[in-house]
Amino acid sequence: MKTEKKQDHISVSAVVVTWNSIRDIEFCLNSLLTQTVKLKTILIIDNASQDGTPDLIRQKFPTVELEERENNEGFARGNNIGFAKSDTNWILTLNPDACISPDFVSVLLEAAESNPKMGMIGGKLLRVNDLDAGSNGTHKSKIIDSTGIEIFKSRRVRDRGMGEEDHGQYDSDERVFGICAGAALYKREMLRDVAISGEIFPERFFAYYEDADLAWRAWRRGWEAWFIPKAVGWHRRGGSSTGSRYSRELTHRNRLWMITRNEPLSQTLSNFPTFILHEILMFLRMLRFPYLFQASFKAFSGWAGSVQERMKLMDTSSDSPPFKSGIGFEAGKIKQSVANSLSKFSG
Template identity: 30%
Template sequence: MVDREAAGRGCPNEGGGRPVIPQNPARISAPSYCVGIIHYQSYADLESCLGAVAGQTLRPRAVRVVDAGADTDALVKIRDRHPGVAFEAAANRGYSAAANRLLAWASGPDVGADFCLLLNPDVTLEPDFGQRLVDALAARPDAALGTGKLLRPDRLTLDSAGIALPAHRRTRDRGSEQHDRGQYDRGEYVFGASGAAMMLRCAALADLALEGEVFDEDFFLYHEDTDLSWRAHVLGWRVYYEPLARAVHARGWKKGQRFRVPPAVRRHSFKNYYLQLIKNESAAGFLLRLPVLLAWEVLRLGHAAIRDPQILPAYVDAWGLAGRAFHKRRILRARRARRPNRGAR
């Protein structure tokens, strides 16, 4: 259960004085945002996503798609129907690399938006999504990240109401698979925001980046959003959930459909659990939760060995990247140590 007044139960309570960011009075009165979409071979979804973006009551300053697909003809047809959207072809280096390209564009001089909304193409926004989330974050300068209420296509089942961080550190979408009864209809600070529909404060990007990467490209995909959310907390930022910003998320990886996901993708999810733990968990937090973490690891290993042996090479992958993860941890901890009032948050 996430604390509804603070960053949330299970959130790393490490403090870290948030850097003071100069405010532009003009932007305070009229905040702006841009939209970046990470696309890979889901052209029908992309068409719906772009249509919903075009219908926003608060129009984005610019829209850009990073495309790693392979169907040139399908993409050309979509480009013709959306002449105001910029398309960038890129090699498939995963969600993290594509998202970083979009954030570099969003914070550059050609766009200069206050916020950047990153979307998966299987997300369809309600018309006031952008307005609701921009207003929520503009009113809360301590929030670097934000998200809204994501629903499944039936619009009755919750997909994500923000992300929680349990004691075993395997992050969970709040409310996932639950019937939407209004139980998450209160705006609040949460642990994390889903990368399917995450809004980022552009003025915070330089502070959040480690070695030039806002999203860790070693993750490739899965848990890069929770890694970033955790890092934001370590550095003294917060994450806000705005339930009035609603969207539909079709979601490719659903409960009970694990084995429809290619083994290589499942391995990324498995290995990234360890990478984000190495990078972000405090020494005190690790020792405090060691019994829970060890019990969870026994369950993970048993499940992998018996039910899903194809993901066992993820242990080798995680080991190979552990050195880099520890290096990034040292950078993050040094940055946090330089923050004033890091004991109070």
């Protein structure tokens, strides 16, 4: 009963950025509307969908606030628009190809009560082929999508546990580097604290790595990210361009920008061998995907802007992010890339 009274004084809004999301959006919005904690607003930022997504939302979800953009302005800017329109203590970001359990927000808020430094919180995301399977409980996936974001000494980031079978190995509350923006609860105070020139997610990233960049800035400012496994969601991870040439280009470019914006030189030097190992891997990958050279050029051409952005955020934390070694993983990837590159040029 004490928890319920505290949560009565906490306001939460949700932001969903859509782009041709008609396949999933009903399940996503239904999961938001059935939360045990009433959301003050549910805001949809539609990035010029051409598949009827806005019409479906207007027809079936009249209480949801919809803003239609004339062009696809990207995941980062779409969420920033939603952040700016939200006046609540907490803001939930949810991908249109994801849905969450009815107590998802309540569980995360309860965890946040014990630690004022929590700036972002997330739950256990499981992989499903269809959102109705997760939202209706007809299929309980055992494949993990994300249990938070982890960062390696190579400065590569990934969703922790992705692709693993869930057998309870991540069933403890745990501080992590960051939270996947596909289903993340952000403290408004934290978002304001780490914004650079009014931007929370870096809009020139467009998509990918924006949540990792935010996590790194939050860490630098002394905020904490926590994974709470009792909160469960489902992610189809098929409603975007994941795995496409375009997504690879953005991922490659944005990783370099993220490092430039956040990396102290002392940390680069202390982890130099692992960092170089990863760059060898990336070079071999570029031989396999030559268009990544263009992505590198775009990253370097925007280097000055990244340096300027870096100087606008002052550190308050003396702790380094929880870099993982990942040497065995990186070496395995290099071996695989060498084999792929050799087969390409020999065949």
